[in-house]
Amino acid sequence: MLNIRTSQAMQRFKRAPLLIALLVLSACSQMTLEEQFTGIETCNIHNIFLDPVTNKPSGQYFIDKKLEPCRVDEAAFYCVNDKFYGLTVSQIAIPYKGPFSxxxxxxxxxxxxxxxALRERFKDLKINQSEGNAPILIADPKQQGSSIFYCDEYSE
Structure with missing residues (x-):
């Protein structure tokens, strides 16, 4: 009887490192910016916003990184230092309140x-077209040499 209990305890002990490793990996697997903005190449982005009632972001990327807006008006602006398909991201804007989308x-x-870089990733990418599902890419007027890549379902 003692040998059976000892054997069972040893088996549990052997599984403990595996369980710990899985817990560590799951804690480290935060959502990436690419995952959060899946669909931006066709402006098919849903449920990413700063809730005006709770002041909490809905996107998992923002939750995982515990991000707070660096500026809020019609949109919530998040100052970050991240990558998007190898490109350096300095800021992200998501809807906050009003018709701003x-x-x-x-x-x-x-x-x-x-x-x-984006055309290499998305072969059929349509940019700056009048279609509602085409993202816009412009030079950032406030930061020379930088860009803004965005979707606005209500822009014309």
Whole structure:
């Protein structure tokens, strides 16, 4: 009887490192910016906003990183230092209140560099077209040499 209990205890002990490793990996597997903005290439982004009642973001990326807005007006702006398909991201804007529906990624690279990188990733990417499902890529007017890649379902 003692041998059976000892054997069972040893088996549990052997599984403990595996369980600990799984817990550590799950804690480290935070959502990436690419995962959070899946669909931005066709402006098919849903349920990413700053809730005006709770002042909490809905997107898992923002929750995982415990991000707080660095500025809030019609949109919530998050100052970050992250990557989006290898491009350097300095800021993200998500809807906050009112009819504002823009989801924007502020990139440190120029529009030419950003477009080339995104076209390599998304072969059928349509940019700056009048279709409602085409994202916009512009030079950032406030940061020379930088870009803003965004979708606004209500822009014309």
């Amino acid at each position: 823009v989801h924007a990624i502020y990139l440190k690279e120029s529009p030419v560099v950003v477009e080339a």
